[in-house]
Amino acid sequence: MPSFFVAPDAVTPPTIRITGPLLRHLKDSLRLADGDGLTLTEEGIRRHRAEIIATTDRLIECRILDTTAAPLRSGPRLVLAQALLKGEKMDWVIQKATELGADRIVPIQTKNAVVKLHPDRVEHQRARWERIAVEAAQQSERWTVPTIAEPIALSKVAAAYPSAVKFVLAERSTETSLTTVTLPAGTDQTVLLSIGPEGGWDEDELRLMREQAYSAVSLGSRILRAETAAIATLSIVQSRLGELG
Numbered sequence: 001m002p003s004f005f006v007a008p009d010a011v012t013p014p015t016i017r018i019t020g021p022l023l024r025h026l027k028d029s030l031r032l033a034d035g036d037g038l039t040l041t042e043e044g045i046r047r048h049r050a051e052i053i054a055t056t057d058r059l060i061e062c063r064i065l066d067t068t069a070a071p072l073r074s075g076p077r078l079v080l081a082q083a084l085l086k087g088e089k090m091d092w093v094i095q096k097a098t099e100l101g102a103d104r105i106v107p108i109q110t111k112n113a114v115v116k117l118h119p120d121r122v123e124h125q126r127a128r129w130e131r132i133a134v135e136a137a138q139q140s141e142r143w144t145v146p147t148i149a150e151p152i153a154l155s156k157v158a159a160a161y162p163s164a165v166k167f168v169l170a171e172r173s174t175e176t177s178l179t180t181v182t183l184p185a186g187t188d189q190t191v192l193l194s195i196g197p198e199g200g201w202d203e204d205e206l207r208l209m210r211e212q213a214y215s216a217v218s219l220g221s222r223i224l225r226a227e228t229a230a231i232a233t234l235s236i237v238q239s240r241l242g243e244l245g
Contacts, residue, residue, distance in 0.1 A: 001038060002139045003039040003040070003047060003138055003141045004022055004026070004038065004039070004041065004138055005043050005134065005137070006018065006041070006042060007042070008045060011040075011042060011046075013064055014063060014064050015064065016048060016050055017060070017061055017062075018060040019058065023058075026038070027055060027060065032052060032055075032060075033052065033055060034053060034054065034055055035051065035052065036051070036052050037049065037050065037052075038050055038062070041138075043144055043145060045069075045070055046067050046068065046069055046070060047068045047070070047143070048062075048066070048067050049065045050062035050064050050065060051063050051065055071143070072187075073187045074242070074243075075185060075187065075241040075243060076165075076183070076184050076185065076186060076189040076190055076191050077189070077191070078101065078102050078103050078104075078190075078193065078237065078238075079102070079104045079105075079161060079190060079192045080093075080097050080102045080233075080234065081106040081192060081193065081194040081195070082107060082195050082226075083107075083108050083110040083112075083113050083154075083195060084108065084109060084113045084114075084115040084116075084151065084197065085115065085197065085198065085226055086114045086198065089226070090107070090115070090129070091128075091129070091132055093105075093227050093230045094132045094148070095132050095135075096230075096231050097146070097230060097234055098132075098133045098140065098145070099136050099140040100234040100235060100238055101142070101234070101238055101243055102146050102234060103144070103146055104147045104148075104149060105129075105146055105148050106149040106151075107148075107149070107150075107152075108151065109151055109154065110154050110196060110197050110202070110205060111202040111205060112197050112199030112200055112201070112202055113198075113199070114197065114198055114199070122151060126148055126151075129148045130145075154194075154205055158212035158213070158214070161190060163189075164189075164191065165183070165215075166192040166194070166212070166213060166215065167181070167191070167215050168201070168209045168216050168217070169193070169217060169219060169229055170217070170218065171196075171200055171201075171223050171224075175216040176218065177220065178217045178218065178219060178237070179236060181215065181217050183237065183240055183241065185241070191237065193233050193234070193237065194209070194214065195229050195230045196226060196229075198226050219232055219236075
């Protein structure tokens with residue numbers, strides 16, 4: 001069963017009180033009842049193994065059985081800057097990037113992107129992505145939920161992360177392989193990974209990113225779909241950082 005996130009103020013040892021949407025999910029969807037066990041996480045702080053001791057329409061009360069402190073960060077923060085993708089592809093990238101440990105996901109507006117978010121729909125779409133990230137973080141038993149940033153133009157990404165080590169994945173590239181490029185290891189550092197849209201990067205965009213100190217890297221000779229490239233990139237980086245495999 002997933003580890004569900006609860007706010008710190010819901011935890012008053014030796015009990016945890018669950019209300020709101022999580023209450024409805026546990027009670028109505030999962031049909032948990034008194035005596036059932038579950039795992040509850042205070043994001044980035046503690047994780048509790050608990051047992052339900054009382055259930056009403058407004059409250060689930062749990063008894064804490066044991067508690068584990070969150071582990072210390074062991075590597076740099078990972079920021080995935082993903083060009084907006086059409087249909088469910090963006091949802092899929094959000095879900096899988098969360099499972100693979102991205103700390104922040106930044107939807108970026110690019111010249112060749114098929115999707116153009118209407119300003120009136122931005123917050124609605126972002127809320128949807130945040131729900132997907134929470135569900136994926138719980139399912140994969142993460143200690144934290146990645147931040148879903150507000151969509152921004154590609155030209156503004158570098159300024160938003162001035163101290164990050166920045167990489168751009170370029171198709172049909174003879175650039176350095178992502179498997180051999182030097183990665184920072186410090187916990188106070190950030191790696192920014194930029195993935196293009198279905199139509200690929202525009203030459204002016206590649207030129208701009210070179211001027212902004214991005215390093216172009218390659219995944220090899222195969223041409224991957226944008227959503228596949230995002231997951232392959234995160235998998236390679238996490239493996240090299242010792243977080244996967």
